[in-house]
Amino acid sequence: MLRGDTDLAVVLDWSNKRLPVPGGLAKAELLDDAPDIAMPAGHRLAGRAEVDLEDFADDDWVSWPEGEFCYDWLMFTLRSKGIEPRIAHLAGEHHTQLALIAAGMGVCVAPRLGRGPVPDGVRLVPVRQKMRRHVHAVWRTDADRRPSIRAAVTALRDAGRELDAP
Template identity: 70%
Template sequence: MLNLERLRTLDALARHGSVSGAAAGLHVTTSAVSQQLTKLEREIGQQLIAKNGRGVRLTDAGVLLAEHAARILSQVEFAQSDLEAHRGQVVGELRIGAFPTAARGLFPAAFTALRTAHPGLALRSQELEPADGVRAVVRGDLDVAVVLDWYNKPLPMPEGLAKASLLDDRADVVLPAGHRLADRAELALEELADEDWICWPEGAFCQDWLVYTLRSKSVEPRIAHQAEEHATQLAMVGAGLGVCVTPRLGRGQVPSGVRVVPLRQKIARHVYAVWRTDADRRPSIRAAVDALRVAGESATA
């Protein structure tokens, strides 16, 4: 009889590509991963991994068994989901990830409501960029991820995931208080063509969106400063170092010395929750999505 935990270890190795990655995904030591794989090899009487430089690779037998392991674990997920649905109780552990402003803007209210309504539910959370959150759900490292895409730039979504909309998060432009356009009731992005921009780090989904959007308006952005946190971006605007676009969710208190001006064209990012379809019937996921949606309605009211 194949041991389920050993199959889970093999599946983690196949998904992460290394012993250390599998250990991190399973929240165990690398020694524990190696021991489980050794026991699995002994159990089936075939070699599953081989040395590959400083790392390891799956043998043909390892690839074959890993494919079966993925299907078996998916069926186990279906079974657990059905049992939870049959019991109808929101219990157990739920692992949720979100990009930083969603974690700040949604998690406190949503988690407080969940803890009050469902004391048998244990919540675990972490901050992840949208693409990383999607990958974590696909790998099974997270049960739910709160992700985003912009109105004109969708986030690629692999098969096997379900999703639910949480909110549309409007974005505004932020200028130094003494800027020549700071007293305007609204602005178009192309009016800021000659400005220094403060935005997210290179490679971040939101920076890609900003560059894509400005170029679509025949504006080549001059990115002078990069900062991951919106609070840092706003502080830099207040110091007169440039302008930025900032969404409303999780924005927090706007510092003195800046002016927030609505954009003439409604620009919004769509915030939604994603989870694996084989866990679709879990009451804990449904309860979490409902709580996140309610928190989103309050956060943007």
């Protein structure tokens, strides 16, 4: 991005593991995404109104692939809660992760944005700790005056406000 090969990027980070933005880049917050824990409908915690991450210390996890920011975030977050995660399956797409959960293969963190329809046999339970995935627009600061950048950021912010509205 700093070389000018990308005009604008939509990026994410998590409330407890922020993504550093190098000098020369500007950032605008677009929306916050609250994740749930996805578990098989027959899971011992499926009937709860809220759960804690520590409740899943003995569960198998479905995660994003190793080396991805969200994988690193999951490892960091669970370990900070005293949990050494047992990663049973890796899948980069939310619908694949949820299909594995429906098949009884573990539990996963399921952000609300972009997860699509939830398969039968999956129960989503909010996390008591207020985890948030933050979605941002990032662009080069030398492009601040470009009308196309301003218009794109405004449109993304408007779309984020619509998604955050009750």
